[in-house]
Amino acid sequence: MVRGLTFLLLFQFSGEAVSRIFDLPIPGNVLGMGFLLLGLTTKLVDIKWFEEAADLLLSNMALFFVPAGVGVMVYGELIAAEWLPITVATVLSTFVVMAVTGKIAQKLESSAEDDGGEDA
């Protein structure tokens, strides 16, 4: 548990450092995810170290967003000033993106299976 958390933070830290030093547009935690994936693939680190801590964090990830959501209250006035375009664009576009992404991915996925190429 402690070992897993420590290594997760170390990967986040290295991602953060690389992102800042090279002034990259990718945030440190996303880079850290990439580094950890690389570390696991190259067997530099063992997945067993992480399983417990990762499971604890990922099972409760939704909870960690609650305070971020409460932060919206600070910008209430900003949203209220142009609420109509903001609401319409935010709500509709969220559904548009899900429909476009999901439909295209599913279509390509099933056509790849129809080709009979890969099934393992």
Place this chain on the structure above:
Amino acid sequence: MLETPLFGITLTLVTYLLAQKLYRRVGKVWANPVLVSIVSIILLLQLFDLEYRDYARGGDVLVFLLGPSVVALAIPLYQRREEIWKRKKPIMVGVFAGSLASIISACGLAWAFGGSREVILSLAPKSVTTPIAISIVEKIGGIAPLTAALVVLTGCIGAVCGPEFCKRIGITSPVATGLAVGTSAHGIGTARMLEVDRLSGAVAGLAIGLNGLMTTFLLPLLIAIAGNW
């Protein structure tokens, strides 16, 4: 009492536990525990005339845990790497289309409904995870705090309605569903997908990073095209 993180953390945990209980009892989409907790806490703070800063002292501790959680998304990705690698083409094309659709639909709708230039630009990266969205919007000249708020709102909508919506319009594959919700609703959507299905959650986590990268490069390009129009 308000000087330590104790208040914010306790309030969030108590509210979240009660919200989960409510969700289990009514089982309706709108009773999503994250959404109910956010609304309840905002109302409580306003009712007792409490400052957001006093809440945030504890809230920020919980938000901090998002960092290692995002790193931990590598674990389900690694566990399901073969299933995911086999579908690299649908994943890449799907996220690319979603990223493009997000920018065009958000900006187009805001423009059609009379949004100002700043608001239109602030909406452009709304489907991208917060840290990437903020750095994008600072570069293109939107209002960073507004973007931060819209990113969270988008995430909530996608997390609350995403899995149901996908099912209703015929998206049934776990990879396509995870990709759709992750591309549209970033981390908040991913958290929801992890509760539904681990493979969907892993793919949604991958979509956060891919969509962030694609939007970072696509948006300045689209703005240049729109500017020359």
